[in-house]
Amino acid sequence: MPVSPYIVHALKYATLTLAVAVVVIAGAAILKGTPTASLTGRLVSPQQNGITPTLHIEAERSIDGFSVPADTNVIFTIPNNIRIPRITFLGGQDKDQEVRYWGYCYSGRESSNKAAGKRGSELYDGQFFYSLAERKAGAAPPDPTDSGLLGILKDGHPAPPERASIAEIFNSNETCYVMSSSELPAAIDTDGDDLNNKREQLSGTNPKDPDSDHDGISDGVEVFVTKTSPKDPDTDHDGLTDPCEDQNKNGTVDLHETSPFNADTDRDELCDGNGSGSGCPEKKQVVCTRDRSGEQVCDSRLTSPVYGEDMNQNCAVDEGETDPTNAETFGVNDWTYKWNLLGGTPNPGTIAPRLFPIPEFPQ
Numbered sequence: 396m397p398v399s400p401y402i403v404h405a406l407k408y409a410t411l412t413l414a415v416a417v418v419v420i421a422g423a424a425i426l427k428g429t430p431t432a433s434l435t436g437r438l439v440s441p442q443q444n445g446i447t448p449t450l451h452i453e454a455e456r457s458i459d460g461f462s463v464p465a466d467t468n469v470i471f472t473i474p475n476n477i478r479i480p481r482i483t484f485l486g487g488q489d490k491d492q493e494v495r496y497w498g499y500c501y502s503g504r505e506s507s508n509k510a511a512g513k514r515g516s517e518l519y520d521g522q523f524f525y526s527l528a529e530r531k532a533g534a535a536p537p538d539p540t541d542s543g544l545l546g547i548l549k550d551g552h553p554a555p556p557e558r559a560s561i562a563e564i565f566n567s568n569e570t571c572y573v574m575s576s577s578e579l580p581a582a583i584d585t586d587g588d589d590l591n592n593k594r595e596q597l598s599g600t601n602p603k604d605p606d607s608d609h610d611g612i613s614d615g616v617e618v619f620v621t622k623t624s625p626k627d628p629d630t631d632h633d634g635l636t637d638p639c640e641d642q643n644k645n646g647t648v649d650l651h652e653t654s655p656f657n658a659d660t661d662r663d664e665l666c667d668g669n670g671s672g673s674g675c676p677e678k679k680q681v682v683c684t685r686d687r688s689g690e691q692v693c694d695s696r697l698t699s700p701v702y703g704e705d706m707n708q709n710c711a712v713d714e715g716e717t718d719p720t721n722a723e724t725f726g727v728n729d730w731t732y733k734w735n736l737l738g739g740t741p742n743p744g745t746i747a748p749r750l751f752p753i754p755e756f757p758q
């Protein structure tokens with residue numbers, strides 16, 4: 396009977412989990428009294444050597460960042476004076492939710508542990524970590540008594556920043572091991588916007604500027620929450636900036652908010668902004684007629700004299716403006732309302748402006 400690839404994958408992880416756990420314990424016993432550096436490279440099970448490739452990443456490479464390849468033993472060291480949420484270092488919130496990975500970090504405190512009289516595995520204390528996807532898969536549930544989620548707090552470290560939804564922080568000089576099921580972009584986060592330096596390099600944002608497009612939403616929030624462009628302050632090019640549209644920056648179009656991805660949120664064919672944006676609904680139509688000789692002549696004509704709602708683009712409905720979140724701000728189609736304001740005489744009862752005959756513009 397063929398074995399499903401999923402089972403093969405799961406077995407591989409289960410085997411490796413056991414193997415590394417054994418080596419971690421054995422390593423602690425064998426390496427009693429040796430410095431942290433010598434632990435590097437000894438986390439990998441001998442049975443896995445030569446089968447699963449192993450990568451060693453020096454601390455300085457975490458500054459620009461590196462890729463954690465899939466199905467590879469990766470050993471890395473956190474640079475000096477860096478304290479960073481595990482989620483940020485290993486790619487970000489989306490990777491945490493989508494990619495199965497797990498690992499182990501040594502505290503690097505064996506000198507002080509030794510001075511404190513600790514011995515054996517206590518000397519080489521450390522913490523396991525697991526991605527959310529790995530915990531959901533349940534392949535290697537953490538033991539709350541000695542590792543995992545609450546370990547950092549239990550260990551006497553200060554509480555992690557609130558933005559770290561899980562109490563897992565990588566600390567200065569820790570040497571860690573990670574095994575991932577997919578490639579992870581790993582790095583420190585120089586500008587503290589939750590998008591690590593490798594992710595910034597891949598997305599073309601500035602790793603030294605927390606708000607690369609200067610629209611008031613940080614790079615990390617744009618990538619992970621609002622999903623707007625971190626390189627363009629007006630993602631849908633309707634004239635209204637991203638924070639003007641998603642005002643509470645929560646990634647959903649709430650009541651009285653316009654969509655940062657739709658230049659005409661209420662679909663009344665009037666642009667959310669003043670109509671001049673390159674993403675606004677097309678105001679021109681190609682109209683073809685025949686001249687006296689029967690030749691077809693085409694030209695591009697404005698089909699509407701009204702094309703915007705928030706005319707001063709200040710993110711509010713001011714006097715004389717229609718509401719870009721309501722196609723019938725004044726109980727009548729917004730296009731019709733504006734046309735009437737301009738002195739036009741649209742066909743009563745007609746709603747969609749494109750069904751109108753091409754109007755003569757008011758003089």
Ligand SMILES: [Ca+2]
Nearest residue numbers: 584586588590
């Ligand atoms: Ca950053």
Ligand SMILES: [Ca+2]
Nearest residue numbers: 606608610612
């Ligand atoms: Ca921004």
Ligand SMILES: [Ca+2]
Nearest residue numbers: 629631633635
């Ligand atoms: Ca916009």
Ligand SMILES: [Ca+2]
Nearest residue numbers: 659661663665
């Ligand atoms: Ca509209």
